[in-house]
Amino acid sequence: MNKTELPASQPGLAVPTIESRDLRKSFGAVEVLKGVSFKAYEHQVISIIGASGSGKSTFLRCLNFLEAPSSGEIDFKGRSLEIGGGRAPTRIEIEGLRRRTGMVFQQFNLWSHWTVLENIIKVPIHVHGVPRQQAVQRAMDLLAKVGLREKVNAYPASLSGGQQQRVAIARALAVEPELLLFDEPTSALDPELVGEVLAVIRALAKEGRTMLVVTHEMSFAREVSDKVVFFHDGRIEEEGPPAEVLRQPRSPRLGAFLKSVR
Amino acid sequence: MNPLHLLAFGPTGWGDELAYGAAMTLVIAALGFAGGLVLGLPIAAARLSSNVVLRAISGVYVTVVRGVPELLVIYLLFFGGGQFYRYVADALGYSGAVAADAFSAGVLAVILICAAYSAEVFRGAFQAIPKGQIEAANAFGMTRSTLFCRIKLPQMLRYALPSIANVWQLVLKDTALVSVTGLVELMRTIDVAAGSTRSPFLFYMTAILIFLAFTAVSNKAFEGAERHFSRSVIGGYGK
Amino acid sequence: MRWDVFFGSFPTLLSALPVTLELAVISITLGFLLAVLLAAARLSGLRALAALAYAYVYVIRGTPLLAQVFFVYYGLGQLDAMRNSILWPVFREAYACALIALSLNTAAYGSEIIRGGLLSVPRGQIEAAKAFGLSPTQRFRHVVFPQALRAMLPAYGNELILMLKGTSLASTITIIELTGQARILASETYAPIEVFLAAGAIYLGLNVVLSFGVRLLEGRVQRSGGFAMEG
Numbered sequence: 001m002n003k004t005e006l007p008a009s010q011p012g013l014a015v016p017t018i019e020s021r022d023l024r025k026s027f028g029a030v031e032v033l034k035g036v037s038f039k040a041y042e043h044q045v046i047s048i049i050g051a052s053g054s055g056k057s058t059f060l061r062c063l064n065f066l067e068a069p070s071s072g073e074i075d076f077k078g079r080s081l082e083i084g085g086g087r088a089p090t091r092i093e094i095e096g097l098r099r100r101t102g103m104v105f106q107q108f109n110l111w112s113h114w115t116v117l118e119n120i121i122k123v124p125i126h127v128h129g130v131p132r133q134q135a136v137q138r139a140m141d142l143l144a145k146v147g148l149r150e151k152v153n154a155y156p157a158s159l160s161g162g163q164q165q166r167v168a169i170a171r172a173l174a175v176e177p178e179l180l181l182f183d184e185p186t187s188a189l190d191p192e193l194v195g196e197v198l199a200v201i202r203a204l205a206k207e208g209r210t211m212l213v214v215t216h217e218m219s220f221a222r223e224v225s226d227k228v229v230f231f232h233d234g235r236i237e238e239e240g241p242p243a244e245v246l247r248q249p250r251s252p253r254l255g256a257f258l259k260s261v262r
Numbered sequence: 263m264n265p266l267h268l269l270a271f272g273p274t275g276w277g278d279e280l281a282y283g284a285a286m287t288l289v290i291a292a293l294g295f296a297g298g299l300v301l302g303l304p305i306a307a308a309r310l311s312s313n314v315v316l317r318a319i320s321g322v323y324v325t326v327v328r329g330v331p332e333l334l335v336i337y338l339l340f341f342g343g344g345q346f347y348r349y350v351a352d353a354l355g356y357s358g359a360v361a362a363d364a365f366s367a368g369v370l371a372v373i374l375i376c377a378a379y380s381a382e383v384f385r386g387a388f389q390a391i392p393k394g395q396i397e398a399a400n401a402f403g404m405t406r407s408t409l410f411c412r413i414k415l416p417q418m419l420r421y422a423l424p425s426i427a428n429v430w431q432l433v434l435k436d437t438a439l440v441s442v443t444g445l446v447e448l449m450r451t452i453d454v455a456a457g458s459t460r461s462p463f464l465f466y467m468t469a470i471l472i473f474l475a476f477t478a479v480s481n482k483a484f485e486g487a488e489r490h491f492s493r494s495v496i497g498g499y500g501k
Numbered sequence: 502m503r504w505d506v507f508f509g510s511f512p513t514l515l516s517a518l519p520v521t522l523e524l525a526v527i528s529i530t531l532g533f534l535l536a537v538l539l540a541a542a543r544l545s546g547l548r549a550l551a552a553l554a555y556a557y558v559y560v561i562r563g564t565p566l567l568a569q570v571f572f573v574y575y576g577l578g579q580l581d582a583m584r585n586s587i588l589w590p591v592f593r594e595a596y597a598c599a600l601i602a603l604s605l606n607t608a609a610y611g612s613e614i615i616r617g618g619l620l621s622v623p624r625g626q627i628e629a630a631k632a633f634g635l636s637p638t639q640r641f642r643h644v645v646f647p648q649a650l651r652a653m654l655p656a657y658g659n660e661l662i663l664m665l666k667g668t669s670l671a672s673t674i675t676i677i678e679l680t681g682q683a684r685i686l687a688s689e690t691y692a693p694i695e696v697f698l699a700a701g702a703i704y705l706g707l708n709v710v711l712s713f714g715v716r717l718l719e720g721r722v723q724r725s726g727g728f729a730m731e732g
Contacts, residue, residue: 064401091406098403105401109394113416123402126412155493175402329662329708330701331669334680338701341693431563438565442673449567462575469568470560477563 015078017042017179017210018063023072023083025055025062032058033069034234040179040212045205047221047242048214050231051257056214059231060183063212064101065094076100077178099127102172106184108164110156116143116167117152120174128175135174142170146200162193169200180204182213218261222246230254265464268455276455276465283451284472290447291437293369295430298376305377306384320381327378332436335375340367340443368440368447372433379429380422387422388414420491427484434476448472507695510686514700517682524668524678528603529661535604536611543616554612561609566667569606574598574674599671607664614660618653619645651722658715662708669704679703 016039025033032055040046050056061067063074069083076097081089110119120139124130130138143149146166156164165185172180185201186194198220205211205224215221221228222242229239230251238251249255271277308320327335343362351358391414399409441449452469456462542554561569577583577592591597622645630640672681683700687693 066397066401095403095405098401101401103398103401105394105398107394109392109398111395111398111413111417112392113413113420122412123404126408127402127404171402181401325709326701326705329666329705331666331680331704333669333672334683334697334701334704337680337684337687338694338697341687342697345692345694435565438567439670441567449565452568453571456571456575461579462571463577463579466568466572466576470564470572473564473568474560 014041016040016075017044017077018212019075020059020063021073021075023059023062023074024070025058025067026070032234033062035072036234036236038229038236040210042210043208044227045209045211045213045225046227046229047225048212048229048231049216049218049221049257050237051260054231055234056231057183060181060212060214064098064103064181065089066103099175100177101179101181102175102177103181104165104168104172104183104185106187108156108161108168108188110164110168110171112156115153115155116148116159119156119167120171123171124174139170139174142173143167145173145203146170147196160193161189162196165189165193165197166200169197169204173204178210180209180211182211182215184214184216186215186217216261218246218258230257232257265461268459268461268464269468276451276459279451279455280448280468280472283446283448286446287434287437287448288476290365290368290372290440290445291430291434294372294376294437295433297369297373298429298433299380299426301373301377302380302384305381306388309381309385310388324378324381327375328382332371332375333439333442336368336371336439336442339371339374340364343367343370364440364443364445368437368443368445371440372436375436376429376433379432380426383422383425383429384418386425387418387420390421391417423484423488423491427480427488430480430484431477434480435473438473503692503695506690506692507699510683510690510692510696510699511703513686514679514682514696514703517677517679518703520671520676520678521665521668521680524599524603524671524676525661525665528600528607528668529664531600531604532607532611532664535608536615539608539612540615540619543612544619558609558612561606562613566602566606566670567673570599570602570670570674573602573605595674595676596671599668599674599676603664603667603671606667607660610660610663611657614653614656615649617656618649621652622648647722651719654715654719654722658712658719661711661715665707665711666704 018038018040020036020038023033023036023038024031034055036055036059038059048056048060058067062069065081072083074081074083077100081093081097083089111122114122117136117139120142121132121135124135124138125132140149140152143152146169148163148166148170151159151163151167156167159167169185182201186197189197194217198217201211201213201220202224213220213225225242227239228242228245230237230245230249230253232251232253238245238249238254245254246258249258267275269275269277269280271281305320305323308316309324311317311320340362343366347362395413395417396409399413404412437447438449441447441453444450446454449469452465456465459465539554539558542550543558545551573592574595577598583589583592592601626644626648627640630644635643668678669680671678672684675681677685679700683696687696690696
């Protein structure tokens with residue numbers, strides 16, 4: 001059976017794109033992740049919600065080892081990277097995982113010494129060995145997709161936050177990632193700029209991309225995602241389809257959280 | 263007689279000698295600056311390294327060189343250079359004549375001084391790079407060398423440029439101190455001319471004017487470079 | 502490395518230390534007073550005065566201290582106007598010339614630091630002080646001065662170190678301070694490395710003490726300063 005034909009809502013038979021088992025992370029004496037087990041399948045769009053300090057961003061950043069987990073296991077496409085106890089993943093393994101994922105940050109983190117075009121083509125060229133011409137062609141297509149073709153030679157500093165974030169999304173797509181990680185992609189934006197960025201992310205979700213989105217935008221979580229995961233105090237407190245989780249939360253903590261963000 | 267005749271070119275005046283001296287000053291400054299920058303980079307890297315020993319050694323180097331008069335560094339290398347080479351020659355079993363010449367001692371002194379100051383500039387500039395941009399490079403799986411060459415180094419240089427202009431000024435001025443070794447650069451030529459013509463006022467004024475001209479020209483050059491490299495910061499032509 | 506020579510040279514070198522310290526203290530003091538005047542001139546709003554002060558600072562900062570020392574000692578001494586003036590008894594002395602050149606030099610750098618410190622105080626805070634009816638003197642005393650002092654202390658501390666090192670140039674016009682003494686001792690003992698390293702150690706020690714003192718002062722300024730310092 002062809003994997004791409006698997007309905008996203010019934011992924012039981014397939015290998016998860018990414019899976020964590022009993023993932024823990026401490027900063028000094030403070031344990032911020034207290035054993036998180038999580039699965040994301042191909043074509044799933046998963047919204048990760050929770051109050052600030054609940055560990056949701058740390059969890060996302062542990063998945064590609066921007067934060068080194070203290071213990072636990074991460075499988076990417078069935079390949080295991082074990083942390084603590086067993087053998088620590090090597091830098092090569094970590095780089096290998098990172099090259100197959102794309103990440104979008106809260107603060108955009110565009111490289112300020114490069115133009116928009118350079119920001120998009122440099123990683124494909126220097127990390128993935130894509131021929132320059134091909135990288136440029138693809139970058140132009142992506143810029144058209146995020147509606148910023150005319151900014152191709154601009155520097156990030158001259159763009160609005162919303163434009164920078166759309167470039168950052170194009171940059172993440174340029175590496176043809178098998179998994180897209182969004183770390184609060186609209187939290188640093190002025191309210192009037194949130195819409196343009198969410199529209200781009202929605203379009204990506206419709207394409208069937210595998211996406212993990214840490215977000216505070218409840219309408220986005222409700223309308224776009226296949227699954228919502230609620231973090232509380234370093235653990236997954238509740239998860240499920242948005243219609244159930246967001247309408248009839250079982251956990252009183254999720255209920256309180258949903259009231260507070262409404 | 264018009265005292266300015268003393269500055270004429272040809273056999274009657276000191277023009278040619280001064281031009282030669284000025285050229286020598288620029289050569290020493292350029293070599294010392296280039297060498298100092300090249301040496302300053304690994305020292306800055308050592309200052310920021312996680313290795314305690316590297317950090318301590320580079321820290322001591324920077325503190326010592328910046329805490330001691332430049333004149334003393336030049337004396338040490340010029341007068342001590344011969345003794346140092348002697349030790350090395352003896353250790354290698356060589357008994358022939360060895361000597362430190364003024365030129366190499368002068369250039370080496372400027373390199374060592376420039377390295378200490380530029381290392382501090384580079385260190386600050388590395389630390390000024392926004393952490394998020396390095397994190398983004400990591401998130402896309404850049405190797406350490408790609409990260410360094412493509413992100414850290416170009417960004418660092420951009421932040422460092424204004425202060426590097428100051429280091430160049432410092433180097434240019436320190437070059438005058440090399441005259442104490444008798445090396446015939448601009449300041450030494452001025453000393454000789456001032457003494458033999460008994461016109462110190464004219465010649466020291468000339469020295470000041472020549473150095474001012476160097477300063478003005480290099481200021482302009484660095485301003486241009488800064489404008490070029492900071493185009494991405496201001497917003498640039500892509501707007 | 503002959504350690505006996507290295508350690509043995511300290512007494513002789515230290516005997517010249519008072520000259521170095523005297524040069525440093527006097528020129529730093531004179532230079533500071535002149536620096537305040539220069540900074541005031543640059544911020545005076547009088548265009549001619551500001552331009553003059555700017556030109557002075559530009560010339561001093563754009564030329565080597567050595568050239569300035571020689572200019573004051575040899576260059577000015579050549580002029581008949583100088584030889585016939587009442588200042589001649591001062592300018593004929595190498596020691597006085599060194600003090601003058603060092604003071605003039607540090608004044609230029611110092612004035613830039615003071616000016617930068619004064620300009621670093623946000624305009625809004627001065628405006629707020631005006632709005633609350635503080636007089637110009639009160640504004641300076643309570644709002645501008647404490648903040649400017651805090652902003653310029655690190656840079657002025659650096660300048661003090663540069664000045665202490667700068668006193669070594671007095672040795673080029675016959676003054677036997679620390680570096681001059683080191684040269685004499687080096688040629689007497691034929692051990693330049695040991696002697697110059699010993700002299701370097703003394704300078705380094707002085708500068709470590711000096712920067713420690715500046716940091717102590719910075720700490721005090723951070724903590725004290727009255728209501729203008731909060732916020």
